[in-house]
Amino acid sequence: MRSGKLWKWLPLLLAWALLQQYPTGSLASEGADGETEQPQALPLIVQSCFPCHGPQGQSHSPAIPSLAGLPRDYLLKVLRSFSHGGRFGTVMGRLVQGYDEGDFAIMADYFSQQSFTIPKQTTDWRLVDRGRVLHRRYCRDCHGDPETPSEAGVPNLHGGWMDYLRWTLWDYLVGVNQGDDEMADQLSLLMRRHGAEGVEALLHYYGKGKP
Numbered sequence: 001m002r003s004g005k006l007w008k009w010l011p012l013l014l015a016w017a018l019l020q021q022y023p024t025g026s027l028a029s030e031g032a033d034g035e036t037e038q039p040q041a042l043p044l045i046v047q048s049c050f051p052c053h054g055p056q057g058q059s060h061s062p063a064i065p066s067l068a069g070l071p072r073d074y075l076l077k078v079l080r081s082f083s084h085g086g087r088f089g090t091v092m093g094r095l096v097q098g099y100d101e102g103d104f105a106i107m108a109d110y111f112s113q114q115s116f117t118i119p120k121q122t123t124d125w126r127l128v129d130r131g132r133v134l135h136r137r138y139c140r141d142c143h144g145d146p147e148t149p150s151e152a153g154v155p156n157l158h159g160g161w162m163d164y165l166r167w168t169l170w171d172y173l174v175g176v177n178q179g180d181d182e183m184a185d186q187l188s189l190l191m192r193r194h195g196a197e198g199v200e201a202l203l204h205y206y207g208k209g210k211p
Helices: 003-021 072-084 092-098 101-112 125-138 162-174 181-208
Strands: none
Touching: 072 092, 072 101, 125 181, 162 181
């Protein structure tokens, strides 16, 4: 088999092997009357994301983002960026080559409809307080908070894994992640005015999970 064809199928082959430890073939839900409804089978394409991003897209690794509850349009944008080389990832750039636009739509539809649970993280309350102020000044207009809903297609960052957010923000700052000039400009402005300590304060605010 040629190497190009091997890369195309590698994501699904790896997912199939890893998924043997997850009971993800179907999901049962509870109806309004309290009775369990018939389980619904999940496409293998969706299940192939579970080994890294967690069942139903709820990541348990600080280095890997949760997909649950992210806006559908945002998920499509990120997947396309990985596919075209506009976004950096340790393995995602290679894995997405095994999927097409129809697969991206299935993933985005599914994960955008899942509930997100905020993970517990260790934060410094002093940085949290400073980060709250910086968020309102530089980030709230797009990413929102309880008083200001996020823009359509823009994720709410509260509760995101701090390690993953840290690497992603720095990728924007150095120009590795492309396609969102407003995001890069706002981060650059924050960096010039408040330095690396300001970026870290923002991360602790998001990691706290409470606006």
